[in-house]
Amino acid sequence: MKKIINLVLLLVFFVLAFTFAQKNQQLVNIEYYAGLSIQTQVYLAIFASLGIGLILGYLISMSARLRTRGEMKKARREAEDAQSKLEKIKTGQKLSPQ
Numbered sequence: 001m002k003k004i005i006n007l008v009l010l011l012v013f014f015v016l017a018f019t020f021a022q023k024n025q026q027l028v029n030i031e032y033y034a035g036l037s038i039q040t041q042v043y044l045a046i047f048a049s050l051g052i053g054l055i056l057g058y059l060i061s062m063s064a065r066l067r068t069r070g071e072m073k074k075a076r077r078e079a080e081d082a083q084s085k086l087e088k089i090k091t092g093q094k095l096s097p098q
Contacts, residue, residue, distance in 0.1 A: 017047075020043060021043040021047075024041065024042040024043040024046070025041055025042070025043070026041065026042050027039055027040070027041060027042075028040065028041070028042050028045055030045055
């Protein structure tokens with residue numbers, strides 16, 4: 001059921017993007033620094049901006065995800081060490097000094 005909903009949403013998105021592109025065929029000049037400029041259609045400029053924004057957002061959020069992943073590994077290791085120490089205490093074994 002979830003796949004069908006995702007497929008329908010994807011189809012709606014593509015239909016909206018296609019109709020948006022059809023209605024925004026006008027040319028626009030995009031000027032960069034150092035006198036560089038490009039002439040393109042409005043919808044291409046908007047879609048390119050959206051794509052670049054999505055890519056940059058993903059890359060920026062990736063650092064936070066990597067940091068969180070490292071913190072999770074450290075917490076798991078500490079929990080495993082604590083569990084090991086608890087098992088040793090329960091069985092009466094001596095703990096190794098750290």
